Amino acid sequence: MQNDNFQDHYPDELSYCYGCGRHNEHGLQLKSSWDGDETVALFQPKPYHIAVPGYVYGGLLASLIDCHGTGTASAAAYRNEGRAMDTAPPLRFVTASLQVDYLRPTPLGGPLEIRGKISELKGRKVVVNVTVSADGEVCVQGKVIAVQMPEHMAAKMDAIEPESK
Numbered sequence: 410m411q412n413d414n415f416q417d418h419y420p421d422e423l424s425y426c427y428g429c430g431r432h433n434e435h436g437l438q439l440k441s442s443w444d445g446d447e448t449v450a451l452f453q454p455k456p457y458h459i460a461v462p463g464y465v466y467g468g469l470l471a472s473l474i475d476c477h478g479t480g481t482a483s484a485a486a487y488r489n490e491g492r493a494m495d496t497a498p499p500l501r502f503v504t505a506s507l508q509v510d511y512l513r514p515t516p517l518g519g520p521l522e523i524r525g526k527i528s529e530l531k532g533r534k535v536v537v538n539v540t541v542s543a544d545g546e547v548c549v550q551g552k553v554i555a556v557q558m559p560e561h562m563a564a565k566m567d568a569i570e571p572e573s574k
């Protein structure tokens with residue numbers, strides 16, 4: 410596995426996302442990287458990421474799929490153009506659709522492995538299939554349809570309030 414994390418290449422103003430922003434001290438700070446043609450992230454849930462005792466909260470699992478999916482989309486788009494992730498013009502993606510299926514309860518204890526596979530890359534859209542595994546067993550699977558961030562979302566980047574930092 411490479412240690413070159415996608416989210417470390419996001420510009421500062423796009424690094425406050427609750428799921429993956431490196432500047433969000435209250436967030437999850439997910440880190441994703443390439444593993445061959447797949448992508449991978451590891452996340453260690455905290456004891457307070459609880460659903461029922463002993464199991465991980467489903468909303469957290471959806472967030473991990475969401476941010477791993479959008480990070481994978483961005484990395485895939487750069488790779489498709491043969492460019493490094495910090496080169497211009499920027500290729501950043503937001504979630505258009507997030508589908509999550511909870512296959513079995515996810516034990517709360519050890520680290521979770523999140524894996525992404527690109528199933529479609531066309532125009533401004535990338536579709537990523539994502540799994541979350543605990544102890545080597547897939548507990549959750551999801552699909553993220555990511556679309557390149559529209560201009561009007563980028564326009565608010567100057568308006569980051571100090572409280573959101």
Ligand SMILES: CCCCCCCC(=O)SCCNC(=O)CCNC(=O)[C@H](O)C(C)(C)COP(=O)(O)OP(=O)(O)OC[C@H]1O[C@@H](n2cnc3c(N)ncnc32)[C@H](O)[C@@H]1OP(=O)(O)O
Nearest residue numbers: 423426475476479501502503504505506532534554556559
């Ligand atoms: C950048 C670092 C931050 C990391 C982000 C972390 C993840 C997030 O939390 S992002 C926040 C949540 N997401 C949002 O707020 C997005 C809100 N939605 C939007 O802004 C728009 O609807 C947006 C950008 C998704 C799509 O709008 P638009 O740019 O007009 O797309 P459009 O041209 O219609 O469609 C592009 C393609 O996506 C598809 N698509 C668009 N929306 C959807 C959808 N909801 N479901 C399925 N497919 C969709 C279209 O069918 C089209 O596909 P194709 O090219 O095959 O015909």
